[in-house]
Amino acid sequence: MKKAVTAIVLTAVLLTACGKAAPSSTGHEGMNMSSPEPGGHTGHSAETAKTDEVKATFTLTPDKPQSKKDAQAGIQITDNSNKVIENFDLSHEKKMHLIVVSKDLSYFNHIHPDYKGNGLFDITTQFPAGGQYKLFADFVPTGKSSTTKSQWITVQGNAAKPVAIQPDTNMTKVVDGKEITLAYDPLKSGKETTLTFTIKDAATKKPMTNLQQYLGAVGHVVILSDDAEQYLHVHPMEEKATGPDAKFMTTFPKSGVYKIWGQFQHEGKVFTVPYVVKVP
């Protein structure tokens, strides 16, 4: 326990050092609680909020959701004295981004809860199989810095066979008729990295130059450590780019294995391409 707290504090310090800290709070009471999540946004001001200023309480209905059935998630945002936080800035066109991943990171979903007022966000979604999932709510309370809060949940139903998270050896992938290649300079923990996605038509191999804006930018990238403890939210260097290259900046806070999801839009459809990298 003491070790875990030290790790969280250390992460916060590391992220603060590069100007990307998000506030975190602690809580271990089970469901209906807030939980710690150091995270970062490269595209926002470097202002650092005080720890414990913002709390997110996740409530599921039903409280034991079933796989492949509708489940409603409520996310109540308050300050640490349970006073409702009412105002949120739009960030990438939304007041909240919610990332849902399975424990093995094989399942990824990026959705946008509705804001109901009084600090309450709400979304109905489904989980593909039984097992553990982690929800990450990413939002900006007005006057505060970008904040990420997370919660592990358990979904009832037949579990999928876990998929091992292995670093990719081939950085070119084909998704929905697009051929996407991810390139970067040698990765190093704590050092700013540029991730370049190059997108071609998989059939013709022609570089694509007509990517559409997705959430107000050329694309959206989410990065998680393999244990889902480190959440890095990354944004493009050139927001208005249309391809074939989409460049993003991030800093991997420590060495380890990370999964990267790039999301882009073409002809009205969003496609998601996952990669696994090892940061020495």
Ligand SMILES: [Cu+2]
């Ligand atoms: Cu989003």
